[in-house]
Amino acid sequence: MGKEKIYPYAVARIRMLENSLITEKTYTQLIEARTAEDVFKILSETGYGEENDINAKNYEKALSNRLSRAYNNVSELVPKENFIDVFLIKNDYQNLKVLVKSDISGIDGEQYIVGGTIIPFKDMKEAFDTKNYAFLTGNMAKAIAESYDGYAKTQNGQIIDNVMDRAAFDDMLNTAKKSGIKFVEEYVRMLCDITNIKSYARVKSMKKSISDFESVFVYGGTISLDVFKKAFNSEGVSSEFKDTAYAELCSKLDGGFTVFEKSCDDYIMGFMRTAKYKSLTVEPLLAYIYAVETEVKTVRIIVNGKLNNINTDIIKERLRSAYV
DSSP: OOOOOOOOOHHHHHHGGGGSOHHHHHHHHHHHHHSHHHHHHTTTTTTTTTTSSTTTTTHHHHHHHHHHHHHHHHHHTTTTTOOTTTHHHHHHHHHHHHHHHHHHOOOOOGGGGGOOOOOOHHHHHHHHHHTTTTTTTHHHHHHHHHHHHHHHOOOOTTTHHHOOOOOOOHHHHHHHHHTTTTHHHHHHHHHHHHHHHHHHHHHHHEEEEEEEEHOOOOOSSSOOEEEEEHHTTTTTTGGGTTTSSHHHHHTGGGGOOOHHHHHHHHHHHHGGGGGGGGGSSHHHHHHHHHHHHHHHHHHHHHHHHTTOOOHHHHHHHHHHOOOO
16 A cells, blocks of 8 residues: 555644634534524624625525535645545535436526535536536436436436436545545445435335335445345344444434434544544545534524524434534
């Protein structure tokens, strides 16, 4: 194995950026705030302060901008590296989903377009409109064709999500392998596994069949499809996972899907926290991006909870662990 690359300046800069991450103390303040307006006021004093007058109408834009700044900060620190693409690929495929679904339905899906992509959306839309897919990356052109074909046969929009998700994970894994960085590949394989575990839990809770699960299964993880098939026929919900790295996590499958989904995110965060002990290598850069993605997800949970008058205790149950 070759010598691991080091990024002393980039890591030092990331350590400074970590100071702007929301802490557990601030999350507590946000949760205990009386109204959504009070939440927005607190957010304006944190990493979201670049937005003017954050409110119920524009907070999603503030969250999107927070993510975009994180992606851009890391990209600028290591401009010649592409391992950050493992985070951006999913956003490209989200936008592809929107384009395909909008074309099929005739309904403008612009509100679902996200930033933080490899391909600028205007370029992706031009390629899509002209059917010139030459500069699209990875499996995108193939996924577009398969999405239309699958929808034509089933008239089910879910097939578009399934095709795009599988292509996205395949591209993410290929990117991780090409990076030659063990931490990056471990993260992507873990994400594949946990995505499948969550899909398994969702399908089981809805009392659907194994074929329904197979249609959403993504490849690239360490748990094979056969293991999930056996689990479907097992009396113990998590017994088939006892020999995997996720045995303890899967033991929480009986706690309800909302709580389990939080446990899955916290599991990945535990993996990312190992980056705190790295001072020169790439791990802190990746961990920072994941930390901001988790922060944005958590802030969204809190804001939506306040806007919909959800009980504070219920909001607390859904909170993800902070990186710092």
